[in-house]
Amino acid sequence: MKAIIQRVTTASVSVGEVPISSIGRGLCVLLGISMEDTQKDVDYMVRKILNLRLFDDENGRAWSKSVMDKEYEVLCVSQFTLQCILKGNKPDFHAAMPAELSQPFYNNVLEHLRSTYKPEMIKDGQFGAYMQVHIQNDGPVTIELVSPSAPMDPKQLAKQEKQQQRKEKPRSKGPSDRAGRGPPRAPEPRTLTPAVEQTATCRQRGRPRAARFTILMMGGAQSSKMDFICRDCET
Template sequence: MRAVVQRVMQASVSVGDELVSSIGRGLCVLIGVSRDDTPKDMEYIVRKILNLRVFDDDQEKRWAHSVKDKNYEILCVSQFTLYSVLKGNKPDFHQSMAAEQSQAFYEEFLQQMRKAYQPDKIKDGRFGAYMQVSIQNDGPVTIQLESPVQQQKSKPEKAKAARQQKWEKKSGASNTAEEPADAKMEQVTEQLSQTST
């Protein structure tokens, strides 16, 4: 699971002309569910959101209190695009959990949030709908969270990206998807021939 946590003065979700949910001071959390997520990922994200210390105390000491400590509200918004992978300039969402599964998973996540906190403090958008999300970010403060399973998965991906970047730097090849493969190969071949002469 992935969560983008934003500290807000206020936030709301609308679908068309209908106001679905709104909160005052608290957190607006975008939630992404991957096809590999398990209840352990959910448990981790719930715990982190509720205990994340992003609020000041009464003496204005920073990073001192959680949303629970302050008795603030949380607006959760499902966001499958958090698992986008770029293919050139077009996002691909194959890493996101399928819609039917992810809806059940997301609804269970909301239940766990309500069990761990005060049910009336947890607000929601509308799953699968085209929403307009309005926030007044406080700070701004935006924190990205990722469950341990996803952290482990991202390590090989980061290593692969680092190797690709190193190769491109060494060879001078461009990584733009729009450039034809033949053009890339010609560029590399030309550079290699220049270094050998």
């Protein structure tokens, strides 16, 4: 079950030119019921709607009082489009509960709200009708609420599965990972050959100078550093 909860100064519902219901300060709740919803979702949603602290207290401290604390009104409007799943640019509503099943379910939500709060403070639209909903949002303050058992968007579900798979992969290779690969390769030996005399260019003076080099042998390959500073320049 999904709900869009808005803190309002006024809200009203009409069908065509006929007014259906209206409230003053309080909450306007757009409610979408899914195929997977149960009584647990009803209990969760009713508890949250009536106890969310979206109002200031007497001293002006924000987010301190609920709609019941302030004795404000609640206007509920059924909205199956909240269960939309996008396929490209076209909305898909197969996750929404069919009207013949969702109407008694929606009425159950209203009854639960009225029995928990005051019946006269809970207003309703007209189920299944094409309505005009006028909302004067206060703040604006808008809360999206999803019951724990609500079905997840398939794209979001696939994303979470990939993240879980990454977590399950080993991060480091221990000794057990090297089993069957044989012992690690030993580093190639380094040996020094006897010094030889060669002619190279001194970096300081920019001219050839005779010098003695120690040639480094590594893995059978010979390398020598020919860019040097001669002894005269070092001193």
